[in-house]
Amino acid sequence: MFLLRSSAALRSAIAPAMRPAANSVAQSSLRAFSSSVRLLEGHGPPIIQGEGSKSGEVPSNLSQATGSERFELLGRMQGVDVWGMQPLDATRVGTIKDPILVESLYPERVIGCTGSPADSHDTVWISLNTDLKHHRCPECGSVYSLNYLAPPEDHGDEHH
Structure with a gap:
């Protein structure tokens, strides 16, 4: 009986804000990433990975590359510049009415201006x-x- 009272006393002494909620992120983060229900349902980014090398062989870059590195290698094989690394239009000076557009998948991007014509500054x-x-x-x-x-x-x- 003493143990039950002391454990109840300890539980009540912990501040309610310090206790994790039943469905909190802290408890869900203890779950193994591979067993995530959302990944099993097909949600989330695609997993891009190679087949690996055969036993006794040295793996090539393509066979062991994963993620964005594999995406870039596959694009190069097909002749596609997946990251859009071509230079910006330097044949003209951008104006407020007709600016030089820079595409980005992120809300911020750093560019280098060398003037028009190119390398004028x-x-x-x-x-x-x-x-x-x-x-x-x-x-x-x-x-x-x-x-x-x-x-x-x-x-x-x-961003608006």
């Missing part, structure tokens, strides 16, 4: 974001605008 690094509609190079005056390509559900209120 040293590289000036400009951080484009969704807070401002237009960003101007302080050296040549060219105007850039970020074209945020993320799905609408990823656009938070802070």
Whole structure:
């Protein structure tokens, strides 16, 4: 009987805010990631992984690459620039009415302006974001605008 009273006393001494709720993230994070119900139902990002190497063979980059590295390797094999690394349009100076559009899957992207025509001034690094509609190079005056390509559900209120 004494043990029951003391354990009840200990439980009541713990502040309610310190106790995790029944469905809290703290308890759900103890579950193994591989057993997540959402992953088993097909939710979440696709898992991109190679087949690995055969026993006794040295694996190639393609056979052991996973995630974004494998995505990039597969794109290169098909001749596709998956990250869009081509240079920005330097044949003209961007204006407020016709800015140079920079596509991004993130709400912020850093670009390097070398002027128009290309290499007419040293590289000036400009951080484009969704807070401002237009960003101007302080050296040549060219105007850039970020074209945020993320799905609408990823656009938070802070980006509008």
